[in-house]
Amino acid sequence: MHTRVIRAIGIEKTEGNALECIQGKCIVGGIAVGRIEIYKEKQIAITYIRAEDVTSELTRYEKACAVAIGQLQDLYEKAVCELGESEAQVFAAQTMFLQDEEYHASVKGWIEGKHTNAEYAVDKTGKWYAQKLQQLNDEYMRERSQDVKDVSDRVLSILIGDLSKSVVSSRRDASVPAASECGICEGTRMEEKIVFAKDLTPGQTMQMDKAYVRGFVTTTGSKNSHAAILAGAMNIPAVSGIEIRQEWNGKLAAVDGLNGKVYIEPDEQTLEILSMQSKAVEQRRIQLEELKGKKTITKSGKTVKLYANIAGKQDVAAVLENDAEGIGLFRTEFLYLNRNDYPTEEEQFLLYKYVVEAMQGKPVVIRTMDIGADKTVDYMGLAHEENPALGYRAIRICLTRKNIFRVQLRAILRAAVYGRVRILLPMIISVDEIRDTRELLDEVREELRSEGYRCGEVQLGVMIETPAAVMISKELAEEVDFFSVGTNDLTQYTLALDRQNAELDVFYNPYHPAVLRMLEIVISNAHEAGIEVGICGELAADVQMTKALVEMGIDELSVAPTKILQLRDLICQIN
Ligand code: PEP
Numbered sequence: 001m002h003t004r005v006i007r008a009i010g011i012e013k014t015e016g017n018a019l020e021c022i023q024g025k026c027i028v029g030g031i032a033v034g035r036i037e038i039y040k041e042k043q044i045a046i047t048y049i050r051a052e053d054v055t056s057e058l059t060r061y062e063k064a065c066a067v068a069i070g071q072l073q074d075l076y077e078k079a080v081c082e083l084g085e086s087e088a089q090v091f092a093a094q095t096m097f098l099q100d101e102e103y104h105a106s107v108k109g110w111i112e113g114k115h116t117n118a119e120y121a122v123d124k125t126g127k128w129y130a131q132k133l134q135q136l137n138d139e140y141m142r143e144r145s146q147d148v149k150d151v152s153d154r155v156l157s158i159l160i161g162d163l164s165k166s167v168v169s170s171r172r173d174a175s176v177p178a179a180s181e182c183g184i185c186e187g188t189r190m191e192e193k194i195v196f197a198k199d200l201t202p203g204q205t206m207q208m209d210k211a212y213v214r215g216f217v218t219t220t221g222s223k224n225s226h227a228a229i230l231a232g233a234m235n236i237p238a239v240s241g242i243e244i245r246q247e248w249n250g251k252l253a254a255v256d257g258l259n260g261k262v263y264i265e266p267d268e269q270t271l272e273i274l275s276m277q278s279k280a281v282e283q284r285r286i287q288l289e290e291l292k293g294k295k296t297i298t299k300s301g302k303t304v305k306l307y308a309n310i311a312g313k314q315d316v317a318a319v320l321e322n323d324a325e326g327i328g329l330f331r332t333e334f335l336y337l338n339r340n341d342y343p344t345e346e347e348q349f350l351l352y353k354y355v356v357e358a359m360q361g362k363p364v365v366i367r368t369m370d371i372g373a374d375k376t377v378d379y380m381g382l383a384h385e386e387n388p389a390l391g392y393r394a395i396r397i398c399l400t401r402k403n404i405f406r407v408q409l410r411a412i413l414r415a416a417v418y419g420r421v422r423i424l425l426p427m428i429i430s431v432d433e434i435r436d437t438r439e440l441l442d443e444v445r446e447e448l449r450s451e452g453y454r455c456g457e458v459q460l461g462v463m464i465e466t467p468a469a470v471m472i473s474k475e476l477a478e479e480v481d482f483f484s485v486g487t488n489d490l491t492q493y494t495l496a497l498d499r500q501n502a503e504l505d506v507f508y509n510p511y512h513p514a515v516l517r518m519l520e521i522v523i524s525n526a527h528e529a530g531i532e533v534g535i536c537g538e539l540a541a542d543v544q545m546t547k548a549l550v551e552m553g554i555d556e557l558s559v560a561p562t563k564i565l566q567l568r569d570l571i572c573q574i575n
């Protein structure tokens, strides 16, 4: 291709052949080509209208909710059939949100207390929840605000369709064809499309006609969004971070999800190159499928355990699908977020039991809750901190608020009856923390038995994610059954670099000799004590490091489920 690349504020423009290549963020890998369809959300203008008849306004709201729940159930069933249980969960979660008592109380509060029309009450409530979620430090939780918006918009659309509507206007951009006209939702468009949108909700993503939609390009959205998860499950390449221009509508576009690039009006040569890449990606996928059920072993016979990181029930299907040999990190704190009160013992027990049973005897490493730092929980009433990453976090909360910890330990011990469970303690800096936890575990076990519950055997391990833990890893190794190195925090604390601060990304270097030397110390001390050591931080999935980590003697790597087969392939090629 004869091109000159101009870099101007994130834009690479190739001159001389009417081709524009824009760099965005990789969301879903793969390559797609099609005509651009700019998707515009319906703009719904809601105004306050005094409700003279409060009862009828409440009835309208309740009916709209019932219809919305019906629609969500249809979407759930469609998603189960087309994509599987795991991907359908988003619609189950949205249904639960719509059944949430607090949400209803808030909407009803507006109608009854302030005599507002139902639309106004739903709009206010939805925006309030979405804004609360947007303010959280955790990117995953921020993405959930899109779900709240999706649910509220669904109820609003139903209310607006109601003839007794009190909405002033419901309009769509006249320059853009209706979804049903252009076929990107449920219509019958004949041409392959790349959908460009500011953002896409899970509902919009699911409703798109997969027969014609080849790719997604959005302005906002991260890999953690449910829309991205669904796009991934639908195998639709996606790129985000692209400022969309109206004049692109109808033009040809190519999406390179692997490299996060979008080409507008690509020339023949670009298309040829992309087509070759696309074939290579597909071949690679088929090749990797062959590794399912195979051992992860180097040519010289060293076995490396390949486990998966999960944040909840929704990830289990991907763990099984990608043939993980166990779960190496279950970040249980996600269970505590985005709610109004602590999860009960029963709720936790049922969740852990589900995961343990699904793994059918393969190990499940349950990390006790790592609340604090970027994962904040309002109902815990934690004080504001100047330096939360160095603050009241993880094991520090657990051992000073033992009642909370006891509930989690009870649930884990009960779930351990159903499989192979290991408990992993985060943010450890002393031997005493392990001894205190063991003492508590013994007490809780006794308590459960006296109440007639069965308890399973559990192994106890610690995360090595502070320089302190590295320096005393010899002593720690005498106290526990395994180590798991959290390289994300270990890099942050070793290099004194806030991992949350995007401006520091250029300095954040997990290959820093200080971090790698720490890894060597930890591996050596673990092996001397006869225990296994794994890595569950992002470094475990870094293919540039796989050979070095195996050569250092790492026993286990725990990574996102989709990385498992790629790593197995690499490890099997190491001498
Ligand atoms: C880590 O710190 O590397 C780790 C795995 O824990 P988290 O990313 O959840 O802090």
Ligand code: MG
Pocket (backbone or CB within 6 Å): 426, 465, 486, 488, 489
């Ligand atoms: Mg950590």
